[in-house]
Amino acid sequence: MAEKKSQEEIEKLMVQFREWINSQPHLPKDLEDRLLMRFLHSCYYDLEKAKSAAELFFSIRAASPDLLKDRDPSSPQMQKALKIVNLAQLRVAGKRNLWIWQLNDPGLENFDYLQDARLFFLTTDAWLLNEEVLEEEDIVIMDVKDVTLKILAKFNLSIARTLSKYQQDAIPIRLKQVHVINAPSFIDKIFGLVKPFLKQGMTDMIHFHSPKSETLYKYLNKEDLPEDYGGSNGKMEDHMKEVMEVIMSKREFLTENLWKAEKKSKNKASKEAKETSFRSLDID
Structure with a gap:
């Protein structure tokens, strides 16, 4: 992890970062400071890593139109996806963000892998547009209580x-x-589908907790967890309402594919994609 930077050093990095963004003809311009700052912060103020992260962020979005279109939160398709999940985006003790995804679809009758992926982009985009506080860590909880082997048939490799x-x-x-x-x-059968795409550092972060176990409390205090998980930090259904309020407040921006790179020539794009794919963040 890079050493801590002074405010003056961070401001200089921001100027250099924006100059670099503006010098790249394929990258979007007029980006908010808060988004650029997030790239620097997430990469511990390593400017070169922030450039690589931003390049990949914008390029993936440009290359994945199916995941970023038809995502108006008021549309019937997105409403269907929203009705089978509860989401929480919480700031908790220790300068940490807690992201929770809870599936409520017994038998996976309404689950659609593509729509769930669109929902991921929709909700994280809304958070990026809305959230200003820079926390030290992000923690994800996925509640898979309703997941069955039926998900194997719904899985999409691409x-x-x-x-x-x-x-x-x-x-x-x-x-x-x-x-x-x-x-x-x-769960090992389901995890086996995505494991080939995960780096070792990522797989080391993942912890599995069986039903009715209390092993989650080794990592998170009950005070930080919703009541649904034995905690005292509100209910998932109420947190979902807060997430929806943020989404609807940003609806005008979210109905379009935000923050995407312009298309490049095939050879150049292929070369840069290969170079960018080797980015690795310092975990500690």
């Missing part, structure tokens, strides 16, 4: 590969832990 690359190397957060709770006995 989408999984894109999501994995975006989540590991592009989205400007400091991901430190991923907890899969209420994990069924066959």
Whole structure:
């Protein structure tokens, strides 16, 4: 991890970062300071790593139109996806962000892998547009209580590969832990689908917790967790309402594909994609 920077050093890095962005004809311009700052912060103020992260962030979005279109939160398709999940985006003790995804779809009757991926981009984009506080760590909880082997038939290899690359190397957060709770006995079969796309550093972050176990409390205090998980930090359904308020307040921006790179010539894009894919964040 890079050493801490003074405010003056950070301001200089911001100027250099924006100059670089503006010098790249394929990258979007007039980006908000808060987004650029997130890239610097997520990369511990290493300017070269921030450039690589931003390049990949914008390029993946440009290359994945199916994941960033038809995502008006008021549309019937997105409403259907929103009705089977509860989401939480919380700031908790220790300067940490807690992201929770809870599936509520017994039998996976309404689950659609593509729509869920669109929902991921929709909700994280809304958060990036809205949130200003820079926390030290990000922790993800995935509640898979309703996941069955039926998900294998709904799985999409191409989408999984894109999501994995975006989540590991592009989205400007400091991901430190991923907890899969209420994990069924066959979770290894499901995890086996995405594991080939994960770096070792990422797989080391992932912890599985079986139903009714209390192992999650080794990592998070009950005061930080919603009541649904034995904590005292509100209810998931109320946190979902807060997430929806943020989404609807940013609806005008979210109905379009925000923050995407312009298309390049095929050879140049291929070369740069290869170079960018090797970015690795310092975890500690």
